[in-house]
Amino acid sequence: MSSLAANDESSMSDAAKVIQPGWVRTVHWINAVAMIMMIMSGWQIYHASPFFAFRFSHAVTLGGWLGGALLWHFAAMWLLMVNGLVYLAIGLLTGRFRKKLLPLTPSGVLADTRAALTGKLAHDDLTKYNYVQKLLYAGIIVVGILIVLTGLSIWKPVQLQWLTALFGGYDVARVIHFSCMAAIVAFLVVHVALALLVPKSLRAMIIGR
């Protein structure tokens, strides 16, 4: 009897439990759209003066030519920046970052990485991030900030020359900007693959629970 009552209670609280609040879902999907536009137009911009031998397939670039890609890039940047600032502001003010991403310890990351690689990492409670998730989500926020700042520094290397200098000058800032893109794309591959492997996490990002 008592166990039944306990079960009822937990299933009720499960149903009521919102894993991803509305604001997180909203900024997440706006960010997804903005990020994809930035990456695809960025690949087209890269073609105008590539620093590696490889090129991106035209099937995955946006803008058609340099001028078009720049229009997309400098339009989507507003969406990315404003949305990103809203995310950072609410995340800090509501304490979500602190609750979800801290504490973040090297020993915790090591233990969870080992557990993940040996297939022992559980993820039955989607409201709690393991240390690998904490590291990746905190890391991608830092990379996100870095890609916006390096982007601003190569957009305005005279007006924001202190920022450009901070990144080691125009040419270096451009390479850092590109490297951040590569990190985000790598994150995206893992992130999307895992979301598909754990469909309830994808559902939570769509309907909240």
Next chain:
Amino acid sequence: MGRLRSLLIPGVDQKLLVRDAVKIMPDLARRRFIAGGTSLGALTLLTGCNVSDSSTAENLLARISKFNDAVQATIFNPNALAPTFAESDITKPFPFNAYYELDEAPEIDGKDWKLEVRGLVDNKKSWTLDQLYALPQVTQITRHICVEGWSAIGSWTGTPLRDFLKLVGADTSAKYCWFQCADKDGYNSPLDMETALHPQTQMSFKFAGETLPRAYGFPMKIRVPTKLGFKNPKYVLSMEVTNEYKGGYWEDQGYNSFSGS
């Protein structure tokens, strides 16, 4: 054109008709047609889907680009100088870059050339090269940043444009200095007055201490270290001080018009 117009069926919207005709053109022809006809060149939205099909997306991007012009004009600090470099930092060889090959670059005879000055100025007389060479000159070693992403450091010597504007009695409350150049297909470009009056904006006659070579815009280039390279006119023929936005070779194809650094 008059004959063509008479062939049109009355009641058919000409603009819509043209748009439909454009849609059935082969892709390349269509792009060129659109590049010539509207301010935005060929934009391709996602895979194989041309933005020109959706003038909404094109218009929205153009509007945001205009908004970006305004943002950049606000950010622009008339007193902020572009970083300068040592002579040892100069990029050698400094790249030649244009929408044509070097052998197609204008070949101008310095003896015949005159800079034409038009528009809102007191003194509209044209200037010979010797007259311009006689003006006080300064040297700057600054970074040229191309819209394509590469950059190179060069040394330019010439007269600050603001000194010249004062000399010809230009109305510096006007909005633009509009430059027309000798490049094939008629390169031209508008420069906002705030930038024209920037202390480092220069009428350049020398590169690396030598008379400006043909590759870099002989006889005169406008060096603007606070703008992207495509807004640094070479082979300049005339300057017009104007309140009218007259467009530009690259600006009309969709490059952001302010393109400040």
